[in-house]
Amino acid sequence: MDYNFHWRPVFRQLPDLFEAGLLTLEVAILSMILGIMLGLILALLRMNGPRPLRWIANFWVELARNTPALFQLFFFGFGLGAFGLHLTPYLIVLLGLSFNNAGYLAENFRGGFLAVPDTQIRAARSLGMTASQTYIRIIIPQVLRIVYHPMTNQMVWAVLMSSLGMLVGFRELSGETQFFASKTYRIFEYFAVTAVIYYVIVKIILIGSKLAARRLFKY
Amino acid sequence: MIEIKQLHKYFGKLHVLQGIDLNVNKGEVLSIIGSSGSGKSTLLYCINGLEPIQQGQIMVDGIPVHDAKTDINKLRQKLGMVFQQWNSFPHLTALENVALAPKIVRKMSRDEAKTIAEKQLRHVGLGDKLDVYPSALSGGQQQRLAIARALAMEPAYMLFDEATSALDPELVGEVLDTMRLLAEEGMTMICVTHEMSFARDVSDRVAYFHQGHMEEVGPPAQIFGDPQSPHTRKFLASVR
Ligand SMILES: Nc1ncnc2c1ncn2[C@@H]1O[C@H](COP(=O)(O)OP(=O)(O)O)[C@@H](O)[C@H]1O
Ligand SMILES: [Mg+2]
Numbered sequence: 001m002d003y004n005f006h007w008r009p010v011f012r013q014l015p016d017l018f019e020a021g022l023l024t025l026e027v028a029i030l031s032m033i034l035g036i037m038l039g040l041i042l043a044l045l046r047m048n049g050p051r052p053l054r055w056i057a058n059f060w061v062e063l064a065r066n067t068p069a070l071f072q073l074f075f076f077g078f079g080l081g082a083f084g085l086h087l088t089p090y091l092i093v094l095l096g097l098s099f100n101n102a103g104y105l106a107e108n109f110r111g112g113f114l115a116v117p118d119t120q121i122r123a124a125r126s127l128g129m130t131a132s133q134t135y136i137r138i139i140i141p142q143v144l145r146i147v148y149h150p151m152t153n154q155m156v157w158a159v160l161m162s163s164l165g166m167l168v169g170f171r172e173l174s175g176e177t178q179f180f181a182s183k184t185y186r187i188f189e190y191f192a193v194t195a196v197i198y199y200v201i202v203k204i205i206l207i208g209s210k211l212a213a214r215r216l217f218k219y
Numbered sequence: 220m221i222e223i224k225q226l227h228k229y230f231g232k233l234h235v236l237q238g239i240d241l242n243v244n245k246g247e248v249l250s251i252i253g254s255s256g257s258g259k260s261t262l263l264y265c266i267n268g269l270e271p272i273q274q275g276q277i278m279v280d281g282i283p284v285h286d287a288k289t290d291i292n293k294l295r296q297k298l299g300m301v302f303q304q305w306n307s308f309p310h311l312t313a314l315e316n317v318a319l320a321p322k323i324v325r326k327m328s329r330d331e332a333k334t335i336a337e338k339q340l341r342h343v344g345l346g347d348k349l350d351v352y353p354s355a356l357s358g359g360q361q362q363r364l365a366i367a368r369a370l371a372m373e374p375a376y377m378l379f380d381e382a383t384s385a386l387d388p389e390l391v392g393e394v395l396d397t398m399r400l401l402a403e404e405g406m407t408m409i410c411v412t413h414e415m416s417f418a419r420d421v422s423d424r425v426a427y428f429h430q431g432h433m434e435e436v437g438p439p440a441q442i443f444g445d446p447q448s449p450h451t452r453k454f455l456a457s458v459r
Binding site: 117119120122123124125126127128129130133137138141142145217218219 | 267269292293298299302306309310324325352353354365368369372
């Protein structure tokens with residue numbers, strides 16, 4: 001083997017890589033928040049929406065789940081760019097991930113809504129709660145519990161998927177790694193260290209999710 | 220007072236209630252008996268506006284339930300309802316189950332809502348279960364929780380839809396006792412029930428429903444002792 005490992009330059013860039021890791025985490029978290037809100041709306045529209053909105057929601061879910069995530073990012077980058085709408089790399093990744101998260105979560109949420117019995121709605125309405133109070137106070141909390149694990153998985157997926165950002169010029173963890181790697185030619189070392197950082201981020205999410213579940217779901 | 224005039228209700232083509240006329244006075248306990256599918260549950264759902272009606276009128280204290288101008292959420296505060304399936308909200312403790320609607324519907328403060336919730340839970344004998352989640356309660360306890368939850372809205376009327384039918388036999392008694400207690404306290408109640416002894420002992424009047432008609436209504440002594448309709452007689456013979 002005639003490849004000599006040089007780790008020192010990589011370790012010197014560690015603070016930059018950690019910072020990029022935080023950016024990855026930030027964009028993943030924001031895309032989950034947007035994805036959860038949009039996914040809830042999509043799920044409700046698909047179940048009870050008026051026809052044109054139901055079609056749009058179905059179309060969204062179909063696209064998000066059945067096309068490569070990379071193409072979805074490219075749509076918000078080059079696609080919108082072709083129409084003269086140039087988003088920053090940050091926004092391209094955020095919107096692309098949110099689009100994808102919303103599509104996958106909508107499907108999970110739909111299963112969650114179907115799993116909560118109708119009689120819960122009747123009981124809440126009979127107490128004088130409005131339809132929206134019933135959803136916000138009674139139905140959605142139960143749905144969120146049912147979809148909690150799929151939601152955690154989606155969060156992990158969002159972190160990993162955000163690495164596609166380097167292909168639209170976003171300097172999150174992978175983009176930043178690529179930048180340094182090509183500057184120093186220490187490609188293997190950089191990506192090996194970055195893989196470890198991804199691994200740690202994902203583990204933190206999984207452990208955090210488990211701890212949060214213990215606090216959130218006492219029933 | 221609940222006044223039902225010439226009520227007709229359809230599910231599609233199915234004519235489920237075929238011209239019901241019935242008044243329930245303040246303080247009265249009315250039991251509704253009849254075989255399954257005769258429209259008893261549907262009548263209760265119509266009374267608190269959970270189901271639309273196609274003809275006739277239902278008035279609660281002079282307010283037409285199905286009028287578009289009626290604030291149905293406000294009117295429902297007068298009408299507590301307990302369902303066959305105990306519908307505890309599983310993500311809330313017993314106390315939260317009962318306190319939620321007073322807080323968000325009656326706009327009470329947290330403390331007020333908590334006070335009334337504690338009071339009603341004690342009322343139904345669940346004073347020691349305030350912080351327990353429904354999953355740790357028996358069916359009978361959950362049904363009493365549902366009663367407390369309805370009572371916390373301080374309704375003028377309580378509608379019971381076979382509140383004991385889904386319970387294991389050994390749990391029926393505690394729920395019936397709670398219903399009996401409410402009756403003694405003067406609550407106006409409409410109870411759809413298969414418990415003939417409850418209907419006989421607790422009600423002021425008993426109505427027998429048959430295929431969408433109110434076949435017969437009268438004091439328990441008359442309905443059970445001297446039924447006028449052959450349908451009523453047949454039904455009573457079958458449940459004895
Ligand atoms: N949501 C509904 N849609 C269609 N049919 C219904 C619905 N609810 C009840 N029905 C029908 O209406 C009739 C009366 O039902 P119900 O009021 O539940 O009877 P009961 O409570 O006396 O057993 C039954 O034939 C039942 O199948
Ligand atoms: Mg019924």
